[in-house]
Amino acid sequence: MVDRQPHLRRRNACIIVLGDIGRSPRMEYHASSLLDEGFNVDIIGYVETKPIDALLLSGPKCKINELTAVPDTNLTPKLKYIFKTIWQTLSLLIALVSIRRPNFLLVQNPPAIPTLVVCYLYCTVTRTKLIIDWHNYTYSILALTAGEKSFIVKLAKWVEHRFGAKANAHFCVTKAMQEDLKVNWKINHAVVLYDRPPSQFHPIELSQKHELFMKLSKDYPQFLPKNCLDFKESGVIESTALTQKLINGNVLYKNNRTAIIISSTSWTPDEDFGILLKALEEYETTASENSSLYPELLCIITGKGPQKQQYVDKVNDLKWKKVSIITPWLETEDYPTAVASADLGVCLHWSSSGLDLPMKVVDMFGCGLPVCAINFKCLKELVIHGQNGFVFDNHRELADQLKFWFENFPSNPSLLESKETFRRNLQEFQSLRWRENWRLNALPIFNSFI
Template identity: 65%
Template sequence: MSSTPSNNRQRACIVVAGDIGRSPRMQYHATSLVNDNYNVDIIGYMESKPMDVLLTDRQHYRIHELSEVPVTNFPPKLKYAFKAIWQSLSLVIALLSIQRPQFLLVQNPPAVPTLFICYLYCKLMRTKFVIDWHNYSYSILALSANENSLIVRLAKWIEKKFGAKADSHLCVTNAMKEDLETNWGIESAVVLYDRPPLQFKPIDLNAKHDLFVKLSVEYPEFLSEDSDDDEFVESTVFTRKLSNGTVQWKENRPGLLVSSTSWTADEDFGILLKALEEYENAANQENSAYPDLICVITGKGPQKDEYIQKIAAFDWNKVTVVTPWLLIEDYPKVLASADLGVCLHWSSSGLDLPMKVVDMFGCGLPVCAINFKCLDELVVHEKNGFIFENYKELADQLKFWFAHFNNNIAVEQTKEKFQRRINEFQSLRWKENWQKNALPVFKSLS
């Protein structure tokens, strides 16, 4: 971190009209800005724990927590209006509590009421207004409402009207840059691809074993059923530690599949469950060909309880599903310990990319990802991962990957091919990518 005295630094404000802890890109913006001689105010909700440095370094970071919207029994339209008014007042109060920043960086979505409030604040305070476009609010609303409904049309108007008034724009894909230019009249957007920070990296077998031991305390699926044996002192379902300290994979260990989700409408986990059912059936028919499979699905969100009930109803012999909420420091380790990742995120606009795949690639983990419009800006089928259109294709990919587990020449050759491309991806990390693409935008505003 820069040693510049705090009172000689410039000021920036980051607005996350969502959970700060589940907004990694905005947290990375904050740490990058602090490293480049800014003090940063962060405005958002505190539903889950953000990065430790944002909480412990009070000299350079200040978090201003937004008030949760009270639960009401209003009809849907009135509830939406009440929520917008509440969030507007909460955001205004937070903005008035900070020192005037050189610029304000806001995450979009959500656009309502964020873009209007932030634009108005910047206009009054003569602060530069920057939007980081992750997706479009109106396209997300259209998942649960008719695209021609008043709410969706109003959200689109607000998003387009006040989005175009920003002084500078960042966005997550080249496809979004082109769409902003063609359909929104925004010609200056700079593409800042998500890249993993250094904590998303491969780990050695000892670190994997330690993680499995830690997880087994809370999740019995990771426990070993081995009886006491003088040859080893510690055992999990995947690994064992010998008395001389050496850690080994178990010969007949399960495969480890991992996925992460916010359990929202833009991720249909029914596809994964159907694919796992296909795998279960194939494994029961050819027991010697397929290993047991432990599928770890991480994350929090509105549809989690619904899917947990569906998972509990399955009577599977070969497949086990675990749905933990992982600590920030454990999530990268789980990705680095898995054999294969699955991404069910599809973009409501077709213009954003799943950060979870970025994290997986950072950890050296190959991935199966559901296809949508611009996914090939990140995942190229059979070059650095697999792309699937439906649960049948995903099931075929799972069966290919885990057939004759760890003793399949075709799979090993595919892994090597994928790994070469993933290694190239890992060579450009967040820090260097941010300095090359985002920093010039912020410097031009100071």
């Protein structure tokens, strides 16, 4: 029988993030896109960081169902993990029974435990379609710290194999992962949905950079002008270490200004910040010996994670003259501006599976920012050495790339050809944004379950 009132069909979606929603941008973009297509969206996850405004300002169409954080206990590590699994299982079940009945669950993996098990059981009972968005593999991440022979790693791999294959549809982030799911997991219909930059990641005017530098100078003296004399007699009404605003409103870069590199990290074992520290140490030595050739370098490292404090302590002990490092937690609206204000991006993400790509590079490319990225198996699906950035295997190669890019900064004539190649290729990358790519590759899958 033909449905003559398709507009009355139920259009409810539920998105599961067993992590911080605000630090799960891909799932936030899924939710925002579904809302734009007229879906009601329930999001289940932790709220440790403010989600994007597109979700917060959608009224009753978007409901964020916050999970209660797992309490701290004095249990042994094994018992603590068991307690955490039980707690999250019950929390997830309680949240699922309280939402609007969805047409489908869209589940972020990892983590697989207990997410895939709980969501599969819920979908079986309620006859809801299950869709998995494969960002990486749980077992490969756990293996970084627990070892491949660990029981928990073997359990995670079994859960991903067993319950992952039962989903009705799959998205994945690379062609390499699509092939791996097909060959090793017997999942033949995974759709590659590349991360693409949303509209807020784009090149900006110098005046916008100046406003950010002025804002950051309130908390970080590295942005304050080195000469604290009043500039008003020369027509300057505002000044930072990098820029100056004239009385007529124009903003100019300063001569011999500081250069900025930016990196976003989760401060976990799969992102070895020590590589960047060693590369910066080598740059510091070379730049100090050739002060007129190399600018001062300000390194902005954003993000939260378990290893952050130990590296912050190391940074605080450094006595460098040409390199400084700050580790701010930027507000949601400031992060795209900071990326667009930098002169070079650095990505330390090394995939535990070798099959996923760093979203931070996608954001940088969206802003027109070239990137130095550490090499791994499928990185070439995003970063092509010498075409839109640089690829390095160790700290020495990264140091050489920093020295190459910043020698005689900002007007090294030998870089003109490279910069033009990067600009042209990044401009082409920016032509396809998240929204258009999602509508082309993801929306047909979601609509098939209405």
